[in-house]
Amino acid sequence: MWKSQIVREAVKQKIITEHNPFSLFFNFSKMQQLVNRLKSSFPEKTLHTFAAKANPLGSILRFYRQNGLGLETASLGELTQGFRHFPPSHIVFDSPCKSMTEIEKALDGGVTVNLDNFQEM
Numbered sequence: 001m002w003k004s005q006i007v008r009e010a011v012k013q014k015i016i017t018e019h020n021p022f023s024l025f026f027n028f029s030k031m032q033q034l035v036n037r038l039k040s041s042f043p044e045k046t047l048h049t050f051a052a053k054a055n056p057l058g059s060i061l062r063f064y065r066q067n068g069l070g071l072e073t074a075s076l077g078e079l080t081q082g083f084r085h086f087p088p089s090h091i092v093f094d095s096p097c098k099s100m101t102e103i104e105k106a107l108d109g110g111v112t113v114n115l116d117n118f119q120e121m
Helices: 002-012 028-040 058-066 076-085 100-108
Strands: 049-051 070-073 091-093
Touching: 028 058, 058 070, 058 076, 070 076, 076 091, 076 100, 091 100
Parallel strands: 049 070, 070 091
Antiparallel strands: none
């Protein structure tokens, strides 16, 4: 029900038009509920990370940072975006096929790197 109300209001406010038929809407209240549920299910000092590839928008990343989550990155672009919004201690670089350049950039930036094989050591 609330989704159709949001779309109707977006049309009324001309956010969605014939020439601009696409928009993204986020339910931050629901996101907050899910973050709280996740965090309450684990020990207090657990660092939960949000996958940058799932939604790299700055407002979403800031929301997760402000709620104590970290960021899981898998490319240099995601890592760069992560540095804009998270302290290095809350960034994990985790890709199944990392180059040495990517590993060095991540380590130089002070983030945690998950190694997937002996060649990455």
